[in-house]
Amino acid sequence: MLSPSVFFFAGTASQELGKSIAELANKLLGKWELQRFSDGEIRPILQENINGAMVVLIQSTYTPVDHLMELLLMIDAARNAGARKVVVVLPYLGYMRQDKVHQAGESYGAALVTKLLFAAGADQLIICEPHTSNLHLYFSGIIKEVSSYEIFKxxxxxxxxxxxxxxxxxxxxxxxxxxxxQFFNANLVACHKIRQAPNKVASIQVTGTVKNTHAIIIDDIIDTGHTLYAVAQELRSQGAYSVYALCTHPIFSGYAYDYLLSSVLDKIIVTNTIPIKKQHVKIKVLDIATCILPFIEKVVLED
Incomplete structure (x- = not known):
């Protein structure tokens, strides 16, 4: 049982997952209100007495960018209300694919977003599969990374x-x-993809044998679905019995949902770091709350 002086709030992007985490912790989500000015500017207001308390904010920052701005304002609101510590749970943290500068004139998006979270007042980040490993260089607090490995396994x-x-x-x-x-004592197959443009895959080269196997693709993000579609197609053409995909973050941008449902994939297994827009028998959603809660409990115990 977590202390009464720990408050959980879920942003608009993570309401269902936030409820799931809070229920596992035997907590109720804190009350808050999101107001909007006529020009669309947002104004979150926390409606609990959190003075001297630890505040856990749960929010994914997938499109639109309002989700990120909402989170930054909620962190600042918690600080202004006297929160003793602000722990930010990021089931999905956007801009993490911009973790390198490939040419002059580019932004280092991953570093910028991490700095903004710290500047807003976050003491600790708990991030699910952040896609990059160097965020600790830009965040002066503590960062813990949650893996989806156990629930997928x-x-x-x-x-x-x-x-x-x-x-x-x-x-x-x-x-x-x-x-x-290694865990399943199975073969490992590597693919090399040749792109014709961003989010466009020209061809896939497979290193290893997949004939007469159940091929399981492992990745952290499904965005447009082009890579997943092309890899599944190539695996089937090389004799795989079936093709599954395990991917933590179902971004599913553009027409990805319909595109993947028309693919040769037998099953797409994802987590609820980002809410699925439509349910389908081909898509299985696993609740990642059980992976996140132990990290929150550890923060509370160490406080």
């Missing part, structure tokens, strides 16, 4: 698939795919 065990292989769709997913391959 448990789900795969319920499927009881025989003769599986794990597929990394690109170099960035190789380490994660290797974890699954």
């Amino acid at each position: 448990r789900y795969l065990e319920t499927l009881q698939l025989k003769n599986v292989c794990f597929v990394a769709p690109d170099a960035g997913a190789l380490a994660a795919a290797r974890l699954y391959a």
